[in-house]
Amino acid sequence: xxxxxxxxxxxxxxxxxxxxxxxxxxxxxxxxxxxxxxxxxxxxxxxxxxxxxxxxxxxxxxxxxxxxxxxxxxxxxxxxxxxxxxxxxxxxxxxxxxxxxxxxxxxxxxxxxxxxxxxxxxxxxxxxxxxxxxxxxxxxxxxxxxxxxxxxxxxxxxxxxxxxxxxxxxxxxxxxxxxxxxxxxxxxxxxxxxxxxxxxxxxxxxxxxxxxxxxxxxxxxxxxxxxxxxxxxxxxxxxxxxxxxxxxxxxxxxxxxxxxxxxxxxxxxxxxxxxxxxxxxxxxxxxxxxxxxxxxxxxxxxxx
Amino acid sequence: xxxxxxxxxxxxxxxxxxxxxxxxxxxxxxxxxxxxxxxxxxxxxxxxxxxxxxxxxxxxxxxxxxxxxxxxxxxxxxxxxxxxxxxxxxxxxxxxxxxxxxxxxxxxxxxxxxxxxxxxxxxxxxxxxxxxxxxxxxxxxxxxxxxxxxxxxxxxxxxxxxxxxxxxxxxxxxxxxxxxxxxxxxxxxxxxxxxxxxxxxxxxxxxxxxxxxxxxxxxxxxxxxxxxxxxxxxxxxxxxxxxxxxxxxxxxxxxxxxxxxxxxxxxxxxxxxxxxxxxxxxxxxxxxxxxxxxxxxxxxxxxxxxxxxxxxxxxxxxxxxxxxxxxxxxxxxxxxxxxxxxxxxxxxxxxxxxxxxxxxxxxxxxxxxxxxxxxxxxxxxxxxxxxxxxxxxxxxxxxxxxxxxxxxxxxxxxxxx
Numbered sequence: 001x002x003x004x005x006x007x008x009x010x011x012x013x014x015x016x017x018x019x020x021x022x023x024x025x026x027x028x029x030x031x032x033x034x035x036x037x038x039x040x041x042x043x044x045x046x047x048x049x050x051x052x053x054x055x056x057x058x059x060x061x062x063x064x065x066x067x068x069x070x071x072x073x074x075x076x077x078x079x080x081x082x083x084x085x086x087x088x089x090x091x092x093x094x095x096x097x098x099x100x101x102x103x104x105x106x107x108x109x110x111x112x113x114x115x116x117x118x119x120x121x122x123x124x125x126x127x128x129x130x131x132x133x134x135x136x137x138x139x140x141x142x143x144x145x146x147x148x149x150x151x152x153x154x155x156x157x158x159x160x161x162x163x164x165x166x167x168x169x170x171x172x173x174x175x176x177x178x179x180x181x182x183x184x185x186x187x188x189x190x191x192x193x194x195x196x197x198x199x200x201x202x203x204x205x206x207x208x209x210x211x212x213x214x215x216x217x218x219x220x221x222x223x224x225x226x227x228x229x230x231x232x233x234x235x236x237x238x239x240x241x242x243x244x245x246x247x248x249x250x251x252x253x254x255x256x257x258x259x260x261x262x263x264x265x266x267x268x269x270x271x272x273x274x275x276x277x278x279x280x281x282x283x284x285x286x287x288x289x290x291x292x293x294x295x296x297x298x299x300x301x302x303x304x
Numbered sequence: 305x306x307x308x309x310x311x312x313x314x315x316x317x318x319x320x321x322x323x324x325x326x327x328x329x330x331x332x333x334x335x336x337x338x339x340x341x342x343x344x345x346x347x348x349x350x351x352x353x354x355x356x357x358x359x360x361x362x363x364x365x366x367x368x369x370x371x372x373x374x375x376x377x378x379x380x381x382x383x384x385x386x387x388x389x390x391x392x393x394x395x396x397x398x399x400x401x402x403x404x405x406x407x408x409x410x411x412x413x414x415x416x417x418x419x420x421x422x423x424x425x426x427x428x429x430x431x432x433x434x435x436x437x438x439x440x441x442x443x444x445x446x447x448x449x450x451x452x453x454x455x456x457x458x459x460x461x462x463x464x465x466x467x468x469x470x471x472x473x474x475x476x477x478x479x480x481x482x483x484x485x486x487x488x489x490x491x492x493x494x495x496x497x498x499x500x501x502x503x504x505x506x507x508x509x510x511x512x513x514x515x516x517x518x519x520x521x522x523x524x525x526x527x528x529x530x531x532x533x534x535x536x537x538x539x540x541x542x543x544x545x546x547x548x549x550x551x552x553x554x555x556x557x558x559x560x561x562x563x564x565x566x567x568x569x570x571x572x573x574x575x576x577x578x579x580x581x582x583x584x585x586x587x588x589x590x591x592x593x594x595x596x597x598x599x600x601x602x603x604x605x606x607x608x609x610x611x612x613x614x615x616x617x618x619x620x621x622x623x624x625x626x627x628x629x630x631x632x633x634x635x636x637x638x639x640x641x642x643x644x645x646x647x648x649x650x651x652x653x654x655x656x657x658x659x660x661x662x663x664x665x666x667x668x669x670x671x672x673x674x675x676x677x678x679x680x681x682x683x684x685x686x687x688x689x690x691x692x693x694x695x696x697x698x699x700x701x702x703x704x705x706x707x708x709x710x711x712x713x714x715x716x717x718x719x720x721x
Contacts, residue, residue: 144550254549
């Protein structure tokens with residue numbers, strides 16, 4: 001009781017009245033978090049916008065150049081190639097990750113001997129650094145030298161990779177494959193959580209009503225998995241569009257700039273004394289990521 | 305008792321504070337992995353012999369990039385091994401021209417290599433020389449009765465003999481996954497041609513001013529187009545490794561030390577790796593210049609300054625930094641340094657066994673017979689050696705023919721400028 005009065009005495013003096021509504025100290029509890037958010041997100045973002053409008057080389061004086069960096073980006077054939085690479089990689093990865101992740105989840109949902117161990121094995125690659133993963137896969141698939149490369153050659157012509165790095169579609173397929181192999185387990189975990197949230201009565205009712213397995217999947221399971229699909233699609237798009245490590249370790253963006261992603265381009269521009277320009281490209285990448293994320297969120301919300 | 309304890313404690317604190325104030329900390333930033341252990345040893349000796357000065361070594365793998373961050377953030381090391389023309393232009397380095405104790409001991413051509421073209425001052429001191437050319441397997445050459453080529457035709461003939469007589473051996477191994485290696489081919493072959501025909505100083509000036517009339521990179525029969533065509537011909541005729549775009553330097557060393565590659569292009573820094581992989585190679589490694597590949601050219605070999613040391617212009621510990629470098633540059637330390645690095649010393653009073661005797665003699669002979677060129681420090685900031693290497697990757701991947709490669713190179717150079 002005494003404690004309550006004490007608290008009242010403290011709170012009362014800072015009570016504010018605004019638009020006829022009482023405000024007390026608790027409303028200011030979010031201030032530290034807000035301050036941190038402003039310091040580490042809003043300020044750098046605004047600073048980034050400012051830098052993107054300059055020709056700053058990272059050290060010397062920055063001169064205001066307006067939107068020149070942005071227009072230059074769209075006139076640069078290398079940058080346009082990088083956008084194409086990034087989008088193809090993201091589309092391929094996001095689609096395959098979701099399909100394979102869902103397939104894994106459906107398989108891993110059913111009880112069988114050694115299920116837990118299998119789940120762990122599927123998830124395991126996700127905890128390894130993508131850079132290390134890329135190097136390991138490079139040693140496995142290196143043309144003429146890698147163990148898997150030779151093994152695939154033995155399997156017949158349809159499995160031959162050839163000099164996969166000098167063939168753009170094959171290089172891209174290898175990059176997407178490694179990325180999907182690494183992160184399918186993570187997608188699976190989210191789908192598994194979604195599947196476990198679906199009430200068993202609904203599936204049983206559909207079964208009693210005579211629905212076939214495919215009908216049960218499309219009519220019951222899939223609609224109720226929408227929240228998990230949304231999370232997976234959004235995180236996969238963000239992750240794939242900002243890809244850096246896998247490409248850097250497998251191809252270094254090569255040959256030439258054939259498989260260079262926008263993130264690698266930004267890094268190279270930044271260390272190539274074009275800090276202002278690279279910041280402008282980072283802004284563009286931000287919007288490139290934002291658009292598909294918003295679209296997918298909107299679509300899944302409508303379905304909800 | 306309590307008073308005595310308090311007094312002792314206060315005294316200890318004062319002493320600690322005094323020591324902390326009196327101690328000068330010299331931050332030494334390096335990207336040279338080969339010398340970390342030796343430098344730690346030398347630094348330890350220096351610190352012990354110089355109470356009041358503490359030198360601390362920081363190694364970064366990507367030192368040339370990280371130093372930019374350090375300059376931008378104001379956390380500039382006192383001493384560094386990274387050196388870029390743009391930093392010179394921005395006045396980031398201390399002028400070391402008056403350090404006659406160092407310069408008097410240095411080979412004059414190395415001092416010239418350390419001289420900034422624009423100001424005529426020296427902002428770094430190089431401790432070593434490095435050479436680059438073709439490392440070849442003397443056993444294979446002897447078995448096939450070959451001698452190192454001096455012209456491109458002889459070079460192709462040698463490669464053809466190797467391919468015909470020893471089908472399992474790669475005549476010329478190129479590790480093209482690493483863009484810097486392909487960038488070096490540009491640096492040593494077409495840029496080397498420009499340096500020998502224009503002369504070092506004129507070539508540097510032409511590059512600094514982007515004098516396209518002299519550089520003429522895009523010409524259909526120019527040094528860049530001929531270089532590209534030669535490379536494409538070698539690829540088409542199977543005279544270089546099939547996996548040129550995916551092979552790494554480790555693959556190259558492995559192939560060379562096992563006798564599966566007859567030759568490869570690289571600098572002296574590769575020597576320690578070869579000998580480590582197979583010490584028996586010591587007497588089997590030969591060294592040859594890049595053959596003359598244009599009608600008016602001669603064989604060239606890179607003979608450049610290596611392992612440069614600079615002091616920051618904003619360092620507050622200039623005297624301590626100079627004292628440390630003086631200690632590091634002593635003949636005794638430089639002998640160890642040169643032998644660890646595997647490259648000859650740039651100091652005249654250092655007699656180091658930097659390589660197996662036969663190999664060192666062959667290098668000396670090549671230096672005497674071929675045109676000596678240096679590295680291009682005057683490249684445009686926006687077009688690095690790696691960028692050039694990535695263009696060669698594209699060439700070997702079939703993106704360009706020789707003419708379009710030369711045009712694209714000229715365009716990239718101009719844009720980078």
